[in-house]
Amino acid sequence: MRLKRFLCLLTAATLTIPPSKLFSQTNDGPPSLTFRKADAVVLGFHAGVSAVFSGIGSARRKKGFWKGFAGGLAAGGAIYAGNKMAAYAGYSPVYAYGAKAIHSLGVSTRDNLFLGYGPFKRYQIDFGPARLSFGNKRINDGHAFNAYLLPGALAALIWAAARGDDFDPKLSLKLGTPFFLSDDLPLKGDEPEAVKKFIEERRKENPELDPETVFWIQRGIDATNTVLLGKKMNSYDMRGNFRGSGEADFNSFLSRSVMGHEVIHTLQYREVNFLDGIFETGIPMLDKASNITHMKLGSDLVILPSWLADRKKSHDRRLIELEPVALELK
Ligand SMILES: [Zn+2]
Secondary structure: HHHHHHHHHHHHHHHOOOOOOOOOOOOOOOOOOOOOOHHHHHHHHHHHHHHHHHHHHHHOOOOOOOHHHHHHHHHHHHHHHHHHOOHHHHOOOHHHHHHHHHHHHHHHHHHHOOOOOOOOOOOEEOOOOOEEEEEOOHHOOOOEEEEOOOHHHHHHHHHHHHOOOOHHHHHHHOOOOOEEEEEEOOOOOOHHHHHHHHHHHHHHHHOOOHHHHHHHEEEEEEEEOOEEEEEEEEEEEEOOOOEEEEEEEOOOOOHHHHHHHHHHHHHHHHHHHHHHHHHHHHHHHHHHHHHOOEEEOHHHHHHHHHHHHHHHOHHHHHHHHHHHHHHHHO
């Protein structure tokens, strides 16, 4: 009860100063769509990578580099659009599932072109530890529908459950990926850095900002397709002093922004499945193993080394953070 009053007090204090939506805990609708400089970078990256992959695959099968390149550009556009939409996932399942569907279309098209198939011959979409695959029998392991296990995604799910975090079926369904609520996330060292960065950014936008202004931080973490969200939010003033913590309001702008950030990470896990295509097209033994075991290891084999290399760095300095930080709602 005391905690609750404390929370209300702080909220009242923040409502008087509205320089950024992040200061308030209001339950307004989603912020309007904007195209920032960072969007151009993310779009350019996806269009470029997809175009080159698709062009190479197309050229290898004598279908013309530029034809594949053009298709890859469009696929990269869909991958960007999916990520952009995912930033809004916390607001509605329409955004969450729409983002996943569009993003999967982009990645599937890129993969099809890389493998030398028609752009829409196979459609693959991930849900938690499963990859569902629909398409032409010849290139879909002999069936119009197939399902594959993503071992890294299964391991992450088991890890989250073993930590004793609470699986939230409602949030999981709403966001299209397994969601757990957690009392303590293994991210503690990141908070001071996040606080410092938040203050620096707001000061740049508004140098006159009252140092007494209170803002909130909520932690989230993504492991492949499994998301952990903090049950508590911590508050600080603009000097960086800790001002107390309270129960997270999952309808607040902050919480929805964190959800969007984490959902973008889940899409990244799908995005980096390059090796699946390379196994399928160039290494028959690995392709056969994948057909027999119904396992797809492509994303895990990319994510794991990147995680090992970056795990000692603070959150925003990791390579994998560039995209969600660029696109998240601010
Ligand atoms: Zn992140």
